[in-house]
Amino acid sequence: MPRPRRLIAALAATGLALGGIVGSVLLTAPPASALANGLALTPPMGFNNWNSTQCRADFNESMVKGIADIFVARGLKAAGYQYVNLDDCWAETTRDSSGHLVPSHTRFPHGIKAVADYVHSKGLKLGIYTSAGTHTCNKAGFPGGLGHEQTDANTFASWGVDYLKYDNCNNQNVDAVKRYTAMRDALKKTGRPIVYSICEWGKNKPWNWAPNVGNLWRTTGDISPNWTRMLSIINANSSHASVAGPGHWNDPDMLEIGNGSLSNAEQVTHFSLWAEMAAPLLIGTDLRKASQHTFDILSNRDVIAIDQDSLGKQGVIISSSGGLVVFTKQLANGDRAVALFNETGGTRTISTTAAKAGLKSASSYTLKDLWSKATRTTSGAISASVPSHGTVIFRVSAN
Secondary structure, eight states, X not given: OOOOHHHHHHHHHTTOXXXXXXXXXXXXXXXXXXXXXXXXXXXXXXXXXXXXXTTSTTOSHHHHHHHHHHHHHTTHHHHTOOEEEOOSSOBOSSOOTTSOOOBOTTTOTTHHHHHHHHHHHTTOEEEEEEESSSBOSSTTOOBOOTTOHHHHHHHHHHHTOOEEEEEOXXXXXXXXXXXXXXXXXXXXXXXXXXXXXXXXXXXXXXXXXXXXXXXEEEOSSOOXXXXXXXXXXXXXXXXXXXXXXXXBEEEOOOBOTTSTTOOHHHXXXXXXXXHHTTOOEEEOSOTTTOOHHHHHHHTOHHHHHHHTOTTOOOOEEEEEETTEEEEEEEXXXXXXXXXXXXXXXXXXXXXXXXXXXXXXXXXXXXXEETTTOOEEEESSEEEEEEOTTOEEEEXXXXX
């Protein structure tokens, strides 16, 4: 993606933290306050079925329970993944006579509460989906939450739901802040802790208003498993680093690792930069069919630790030239996560220094490559040969 690279470099030299679209960074002010519900103090980690099943018939209670089983059996729960989230098509197309949402009798014959109970029995949490409009996004016409916020929030709480993804379809042109704030307030009134995910696609610049409305908010339209789309999302999401923090996160959409035709290098970049950007890590591949390689990427605990760092800083771009990009992310113990990202079509050497990455002055530094697990000592230089579309991510510690 093209960038105003000279301006980025010039401003980076002054110490400003920059993302791919400079104007957005300069216009984005830190939020005055954040949503104080005590939830999502690190970016949520879990699974969402949409990218793998959409509305196919195999999206049902058996599949959801099976995902919870896989979380436990394949080590994803132990690695930090917590939420098993339902997306669109879980409901009947009409409310009941009292105005309540009704789970699909075909997909969820025992109801959502029974599924939530099962997921909870595994030490995990359940998420659900609806839209801040009259209907959800699927053309079948499932009822949305607009005008039914308190009824639906109460229903979700009664079922034991722990996470709500609130979409943006069929919104009747009602002001976005009004629609999303109404559901925030409704969730709060239930008394149940429910993580609130605003899926507004970045249409109304949610980074300017969503930090005190939701726990996370989409910064772009939907992701897809191809390099061009992923790169555009990286560039857009990196522009809003200043507003992210514990309990309020930029959301560049679900993970496509294991989907489509992404190369190994592209999948490593995907996971590395989502961690560097303190993004939610929501698995979007069909875990029932996933390869060991996919599990290995998703379970890289060194990279997960960067995403889940308690300081809650989103990494920022400190240099970008000719498709060679350097991110740095401040970590709670004083380390930095330095990501060397190669957008180009060939292998390139990417370099920076510990000082430019924001580390304190020291006689030497330890670099741990979070994918190869190799460690080395340097007097300050940070450099690596990075494959096309690849990323090398180091944890850098002052000695």
